[in-house]
Amino acid sequence: MSEPRDSLFEAPPLADQERMVEAILFATADPMTPTQLAGRLPHGCDPVTALAAVRRRYAGRGVHLVRVGEAWAFRTAPDLGFLMRHEVVETRKLSRAAIETLAIVAYHQPATRAEIEEIRGVGVSRGTLDQLIELGWVRLGQRRMSPGRPVTFIVTQGFLDHFGLETARDLPGLKELRAAGLLDSRTVPGTEEEPVETQDDLFERSPDGAG
Amino acid sequence: MSEPRDSLFEAPPLADQERMVEAILFATADPMTPTQLAGRLPHGCDPVTALAAVRRRYAGRGVHLVRVGEAWAFRTAPDLGFLMRHEVVETRKLSRAAIETLAIVAYHQPATRAEIEEIRGVGVSRGTLDQLIELGWVRLGQRRMSPGRPVTFIVTQGFLDHFGLETARDLPGLKELRAAGLLDSRTVPGTEEEPVETQDDLFERSPDGAG
C-alpha cells in the first residue's frame, strides 16, 4: 500500500540524509532515537543507515556519535575529556580539628580513636580521620592488643615528607614547645609533659627521648 | 592527562590538534577566538592552522565551521534550517524602530544617539537601544571626541553571530551605500560643520578598503 506521497517526493540521496542527521543531532538538546529522527527527516529517509554513515565518518574524530540507550548523540571523544576540565588547585588550611587530631596521632602513635578523643577532650568525627587518611598523612596501624582490638592510627612517610621530618621522633616535646614560646610558661604544676609514658615503641626506641 | 609534562615541550601532532579544536568547539554554543582556544589546548598548539583544517573538513557537511568576527563556531548548514523547526525558540518580534536603529548602528558605527535620531528623523526611545543591548547585539563604543563627548553605539560579535556575518564589512549592501555617499555624515547646510570623523573607524581600519 504505497501512499501517494512516495511517488511525489523521492527520498533525498543518502549523502544528504547523512548531512541532515548530522545537523539534527548537532542542534538538538537531547539524544534522538531513529524513530524521532525519522519524524524530522523528509519522507522516505532511512535514519538507521544514515546514523551508521555518520558514525563511521566521526570515527577517530574529536567528537563521536555514541549510542545512549535507544538514542544517539554526539559526544566528545573520551580521550579528549581532559580538554573539558579546567583544574583549579585551591590551597586551604587544614581545620583546627584535623590539625589537632593529626598532632595527636603524630605525638602518640599508634593511637586509637578513643585515645585521640580522650586527649582532645572532644569526639573525633569520622570525617576528620578520613580526611587525614585521604591526604595520605595518616594510615591504619596494627590493631591494639586490648579488649575490642581497636584499630590504631599512625602517620605516614607522606606526612614526614610534608612536614620535613626524618621521623616522628623529631617532633619537639612540650618542654621545647614552651622554650620556643609556643606555650605559655605559666604551666599549671602537675601537668608536666607526659607523652613519654603514653608513648609507643617508636618513641621508646628513640635514643634521646621525647625531650 | 597521563603525561602533562610532555605537552609542555612538544605540541601534539596537527591531526590531534585538529581533533581537539573540533571537540572544544563542539562542546560550546559560543564562538571562540584562537586565543581562547590556545588557552584550552596543550602548550605549543597552533589554533589558527587547526581551525583552517577543521573548516576544510566540515565544508559541505551538515554542520559548518563559521567565522564570527575574530571567533569561530560550529553552526548547522543554512540549507538544513527547515529540519530544525523544533529547535526554533520564539523570540519577541522586534519593532520597526528597533530594526531600523539596529541597521543604523551596524552601517554607521560607531553611531551616537543624535546621529540615529538624525537619520530616522525621530527621537530614539530609551527602550529601543536598551532592547538591542539586552539582545547582545549592540554595545557601547568609545565616546566621540566631539563637544559633549557623546557615547557611541557599535554592534557586537553576538550580532555578527546572529546574522551569520563574518565581519561587519560583510553587511549586505554596504559597498553600494558607501559608493552612493549614503553613509557620509552630511550636516544641514548652514549649520556648524561637525568634525568629519563621524565615520566609523572599524571600517576604515579594514585592510581591504571599502569592504
Add this chain to the structure above:
Amino acid sequence: MAQDQITPPEMGVADRIAAEALIVDVGAFEGPLDLLLSLSRTQKVDLRQISILALAQQYLAFVENARALRIELAADYLVMAAWLAFLKSRLLLPPDPTDDEPSGADLAAHLAFQLERLEAMRAVAARLMARDQLGRDVFARGITEDVTRVRRISYTASLLDLMQGYARVRTRDDFRPFVMDRDNLMTMEQALDRMRHLIGFAGTWTDIASWLPGDWTGDPVRRRTATAATFAASLELVKEGRIDIRQGDAFAPIHVRKRAPRDV
C-alpha cells in the same frame, strides 16, 4: 501659512485623495520624515530626481487637511511644515546673491539626501532581517558541555600549625596560650588586615565610617574602638602610599579612596 495654495496646480485629484488617506493613519508614521518619505512615493521617481518643491507642497497640503479635519498633529509635524513653507519660498524666489543663508537648492538637496538615506537604511534593515538568523535558520550546538572547573583542594598545614595544635590540646584545660580577653577591642592590625582586602574596591571617596565591620557598629564601645583602629589603619595605608585621605572640616566625616597606581 500658505492659505492660498492649499491645492497647488501640480497636485492632481488622485494625489489629494492619497494625501487625505494618509491623514487617517497619521499615527502610523514615525515622524515627519517618515511621512515625507511616504508622500515622495506618489511622485513615482527615483529619490535622487524627486521634486522637493512638489513634496513640500504635498506636505503642506497634508497639514492643512489635517487641520480642516481637526486632527491633532504633534509639534514636530508643525515645525516641519513651517520649515517646508520657508524652503518653498526659497525655492520659488530667485536667489539673493547678498544673502549669507544657504540657498533653497542646498536645503532641498539635503532633504533629498535625508530621504534617500532613510529609505536606504530601511532597505538594508530588511535585507539584514531576511538573512539566515541564528536560532531560526541556523543553529548552534544543542548539547553543550561546559568546561567543568575541577577544584582540587590541596590542604596544607605547617609544622608550626601542628605543634601549636598539639600544644593547644595538651594545655587546653590549664590555660590558653596567646589569648587575651579583648572581645571589645579592635586592633589596628585587624583593621589594617580588613582594609587591605577592601581598599582595592574604593575607587571613589568613601567615609571611613562605612568601613567598620557590621558587628562593630552597634555597641558604642565596639564602635569607638573600631573607628579608632580603622582611622589608625587608614593613616598607615596613607603612609604606604596606597590610599588618599581627606577631611573637609573639623569633625567632618573622614573620607579615603584608593590611590590611583600612576600617582604612586
